[in-house]
Amino acid sequence: MTSPEVNDAAVVLKLEDVVKTFPGVRALDGVQLEVRAGEVHCLLGQNGAGKSTLIKVLSGVHRPDEGRIEWLGGEFKPANPQSAMKAGIATIYQELDLVDDLSVAENAFLGHEPRRFGFVRRGYMSRHTRKILTRLGHGEIPPGRMVRSLPAAGKQVVSMARALSHDAKLIIMDEPSAVLAHDEVGNLFRIIRDLTSNGIAVIYISHRLEEIREIGDRVTVLKDGRTTAANLPARTTPTRDLVSRMTGRTIEYVFPEQSTQDRGEELLRVDGLGRTGEFADISLTVHSGEIVGIAGLVGSGRSELLETIFGARRPESGTVTVAGKALRPGSVGAAVRAGLGMAPEERKSQALLLGEPIYRNVTLATFTGYARGGFTNAGKEIAEASRIADALELRPRDVRKPVRTLSGGNQQKVVVGRWLLGDTKLLLLDEPTRGVDVGARAELYQVIRDLAARGVGVLLVSSEVPEVLGLADRVLVMREGRVVREAPAGELDEDTVLDLVMAGSLQAEEVTL
Amino acid sequence: MTTTQTAAPPANEKPAETRSWWRDDASEPLRRNLALFAVLILLIIIGIATRPDLYSDSTWVRNNIFTILELASVIGVVTVGMTFVIIGGGIDLSVGAIVALAGVWSTTLATQSYGAGGMIFCALAVGIGVGVVNGILIAYGRLVAFIATLAILVAARGLAAQISGKQTQVSTNTFINDIAANDLLGIPLLVYILAAVVAAGWVLLNRTTFGRRTVAVGGNVEAARLAGINVKRHTLLLYALSGLCCGIAAIMLTSQATSAQAAMANLYELDAIAAAIIGGTLLSGGRGTIIGSLLGVIVFATITNLFAINNLSTEVQNMVKGGIIVAAVLVQQFRYKSLSQLFNRA
Ligand SMILES: Nc1ncnc2c1ncn2[C@@H]1O[C@H](COP(=O)(O)OP(=O)(O)OP(=O)(O)O)[C@@H](O)[C@H]1O
Ligand SMILES: [Mg+2]
Numbered sequence: 001m002t003s004p005e006v007n008d009a010a011v012v013l014k015l016e017d018v019v020k021t022f023p024g025v026r027a028l029d030g031v032q033l034e035v036r037a038g039e040v041h042c043l044l045g046q047n048g049a050g051k052s053t054l055i056k057v058l059s060g061v062h063r064p065d066e067g068r069i070e071w072l073g074g075e076f077k078p079a080n081p082q083s084a085m086k087a088g089i090a091t092i093y094q095e096l097d098l099v100d101d102l103s104v105a106e107n108a109f110l111g112h113e114p115r116r117f118g119f120v121r122r123g124y125m126s127r128h129t130r131k132i133l134t135r136l137g138h139g140e141i142p143p144g145r146m147v148r149s150l151p152a153a154g155k156q157v158v159s160m161a162r163a164l165s166h167d168a169k170l171i172i173m174d175e176p177s178a179v180l181a182h183d184e185v186g187n188l189f190r191i192i193r194d195l196t197s198n199g200i201a202v203i204y205i206s207h208r209l210e211e212i213r214e215i216g217d218r219v220t221v222l223k224d225g226r227t228t229a230a231n232l233p234a235r236t237t238p239t240r241d242l243v244s245r246m247t248g249r250t251i252e253y254v255f256p257e258q259s260t261q262d263r264g265e266e267l268l269r270v271d272g273l274g275r276t277g278e279f280a281d282i283s284l285t286v287h288s289g290e291i292v293g294i295a296g297l298v299g300s301g302r303s304e305l306l307e308t309i310f311g312a313r314r315p316e317s318g319t320v321t322v323a324g325k326a327l328r329p330g331s332v333g334a335a336v337r338a339g340l341g342m343a344p345e346e347r348k349s350q351a352l353l354l355g356e357p358i359y360r361n362v363t364l365a366t367f368t369g370y371a372r373g374g375f376t377n378a379g380k381e382i383a384e385a386s387r388i389a390d391a392l393e394l395r396p397r398d399v400r401k402p403v404r405t406l407s408g409g410n411q412q413k414v415v416v417g418r419w420l421l422g423d424t425k426l427l428l429l430d431e432p433t434r435g436v437d438v439g440a441r442a443e444l445y446q447v448i449r450d451l452a453a454r455g456v457g458v459l460l461v462s463s464e465v466p467e468v469l470g471l472a473d474r475v476l477v478m479r480e481g482r483v484v485r486e487a488p489a490g491e492l493d494e495d496t497v498l499d500l501v502m503a504g505s506l507q508a509e510e511v512t513l
Numbered sequence: 514m515t516t517t518q519t520a521a522p523p524a525n526e527k528p529a530e531t532r533s534w535w536r537d538d539a540s541e542p543l544r545r546n547l548a549l550f551a552v553l554i555l556l557i558i559i560g561i562a563t564r565p566d567l568y569s570d571s572t573w574v575r576n577n578i579f580t581i582l583e584l585a586s587v588i589g590v591v592t593v594g595m596t597f598v599i600i601g602g603g604i605d606l607s608v609g610a611i612v613a614l615a616g617v618w619s620t621t622l623a624t625q626s627y628g629a630g631g632m633i634f635c636a637l638a639v640g641i642g643v644g645v646v647n648g649i650l651i652a653y654g655r656l657v658a659f660i661a662t663l664a665i666l667v668a669a670r671g672l673a674a675q676i677s678g679k680q681t682q683v684s685t686n687t688f689i690n691d692i693a694a695n696d697l698l699g700i701p702l703l704v705y706i707l708a709a710v711v712a713a714g715w716v717l718l719n720r721t722t723f724g725r726r727t728v729a730v731g732g733n734v735e736a737a738r739l740a741g742i743n744v745k746r747h748t749l750l751l752y753a754l755s756g757l758c759c760g761i762a763a764i765m766l767t768s769q770a771t772s773a774q775a776a777m778a779n780l781y782e783l784d785a786i787a788a789a790i791i792g793g794t795l796l797s798g799g800r801g802t803i804i805g806s807l808l809g810v811i812v813f814a815t816i817t818n819l820f821a822i823n824n825l826s827t828e829v830q831n832m833v834k835g836g837i838i839v840a841a842v843l844v845q846q847f848r849y850k851s852l853s854q855l856f857n858r859a
Contacts, residue, residue, distance in 0.1 A: 332738055332741055335741075336740075352736060353733050355799060356728065364736065374722055376725055
């Protein structure tokens, strides 16, 4: 239950009837929101409901068309992100907005570098960054390291460090846990509690209801740009209520039936695959019609393994065999020709052409197949992309819109949808449901199951253990670059997997989930 | 604890179309080129204001339009190739040098002895050949495009000087020389060549898999690679295409001058890059149009023409050109910044 202090705490932020339109879309259509000092206020809503737009209005990225925002008792009209930060509102955006070629410290203090006599105080900046990183449980990240060389989760930590480097009274977090592993989420929650106990308010966005139950005080639900419910108690409101207010219907959050059919012939065989510092001596097989899940922490070498199988990295030892034929190492082209497809971990930097229309992003791996004599077939591409858009409930449905106008979860559907076209025989999925809402997630699971039923082999990496257990037929658990357990999904449960994943990990005792 | 609830909205209510077609994505190319049209009109108004005597003569006006287009033709062909390279995420500083090398090589006495066909074949082959060298250095040798093509610029000019013995080589082939001298239906042949190259470039960029790959490779090279596109081969092809355009331009320029020399097509790389940039091609790649580049070339040709009809010096002209480039890049940067702020930040 909400603590009494929060109940009485002053309202710091109040939004009334906020409207924001983009060409052809009313992204916000009358939003009410009220946030108190020292509370964790959760925003819930489907993909495209307007959550990110709302926080971009608060952080000065977008200017609202109508409505009123009150911040600390006065009217608030931030002209740009800098002025919102100066007013005490710090934001962690859904899509990482770090500068790849600057160091961790430079990114953390970007735009507000500590200066003396006009010179940046590099030493101070670096010390302070280290302090924040340690507080975040990541003292091991060197402040001088280039951000480009960090894995996705590391980048997420840096953008959190950036938010904490401000003297903020409100911190907005747009799906911060989407890139974080289980134990990291525990860390994040510890920091959030620390912040709120100092009277700092937090707006927290996530599609995972169990997180909202754990960390949230109150919930505001958005649907189609409107507030459909405000200030519900985060812990006690029944899930059915939350989901029906989000979606307007009731969705059972269940995994589709595990297939009963026997698995087909062997599609993929990986033998003794290794890369120094990433993973070592990995052997695995995937059969036609089988879904194999890989569980493990971020940094356990899962993504690197997938990329190596796909030819995006060159193995230092070991072989990859697809349908009995050895795959040329280090060649994505050869992998794609052999029928492999991969939805990579980072959608923005690894998968999307943001300025291009949705359909061209969906058909990026298949447009050559639709072409005749080198001429592209836009009609066919649009038709195929629309089919995928329907299957994955993409919003908006008009596939000629540029991908950059899509919400985060919808962009993710585009990344996965790309490999549902064409005749992919083996699908490598790296965090396929990152940022996808509860309803669309169920659709996506069904689509993956259907593919397997048609004989496609799937190798799935996910930080969400229930997802791996619920979707996969067979599960591999990875730790520190090695497979520590392989078993049919039915023989494992969440606790066993978590124990395996974290055995020997220093942060194990800090896990609060 | 207060629990306020607002009524759920009617389920099937459509969001209102509040913006006009003008703000629609479909009108984006038009909006983008509008500034260039405005500059063009401004330049014509300045022309009319400074030389009303000339502009009152309709035959002169007609001929002057062709003069401008002819002026734009050679550099226009080079710019089409350059536009592809820049959209594909690269840059080609060697274009002027390739034009000179192709021009010189195709006008040696030995080559001329094979007739017009031999000369054209030689120019195109040299252009493509040097382009392939660029491509290999950049795609497979992993050199930075700026450095690789700068090196080739120096080397190709050197080779051209070597072949020509620093002499001007006169073309005695009447077929080649007649290309620039002749009209068809009152329009210079060079303008037809420009039109053909622009049309081919437009189709290639907008309607073929080659064009699609170009945008993908320039827009997000990692995404292109992970989608199975052969990025290296495509990069090589882009530089070969730029070389081919330079070969075509070499023949046009040789025909105009009825000769070739190692110093010809001087600083064409700057003109071509500038035209592409003011035409809206993003220097970082992934975005650009052939029509925008063509308009950029025409704007520069119109400025040159404006100075010529007013008998002004080329020094001032270059200063004005420089100013226009700066202005265009500033406008683009502003656009890009506001775009990225609106959409990409998150
Ligand atoms: N820059 C833009 N131009 C046009 N439309 C946009 C733009 N940004 C967002 N939209 C649209 O506004 C709506 C709300 O998007 P928003 O990103 O706020 O959703 P969200 O609730 O954050 O979803 P998700 O859970 O997927 O992150 C969507 O329909 C989206 O397509
Ligand atoms: Mg969002």
